[in-house]
Amino acid sequence: MTHDSGTTVPDEEFWDARYAESDRIWSGNPNVVLVREVADRAPGTALDLGCGEGADAIWLAGQGWRVTAVDVSGVALERAARHAAAAGVADRVDWQRRDLAASFPEGGFDLVSAQFLHHPGEVFRAGILRAAAAAVAPGGTLLIVGHAGPPPWEQDPEHTAEEFPTPEEVLTALALSADAWEVQLSEESVRQQTGPDGRPVERTDAALKVRRRG
Known part of the structure; x- marks a missing residue:
């Protein structure tokens, strides 16, 4: 896999190094759309x-869900497990280290959540999301949220529109049967985020929520 540095390294090494850069990469808060929709x-x-560092999984567990939480980074998962223990929900989360391009959790789930699961090359992401849809149990929900474009502080010519699909493009890539699935949410929304220089910036997110008919 080729990352921003232009070098090719395994995902595990890249993300372990990224998480090791600081004690906390993300805010520690669950994603807004997940909370709103669930x-x-x-x-x-x-x-x-x-x-990642487990904020969504920990929030879900606190709401009473039994969660299988997957990431490619062992550093992130160790951190997430500590946070879950501190929150008193360690027994409700099964942390699994997986490269989703190589293996996928077995079983069916009432909710499958993919929040900002971006990767260079949307063939990779589309394949994982199709596997995610297949993992939704009858009557269950698939919720996908991603960036609708690159961050405003990054002027990277390698970024393409295909890396930031619209909700409609995500739905098309999933190739779901209209008889078996119901679209419950398809929207783009703007939120505030703190940029690298500490100033607030606007980011546009694309959200798709579909329900498998029971």
């Missing part, structure tokens, strides 16, 4: 893809 649902089983 807060009023009865808890069941959830699969969190690309869980």
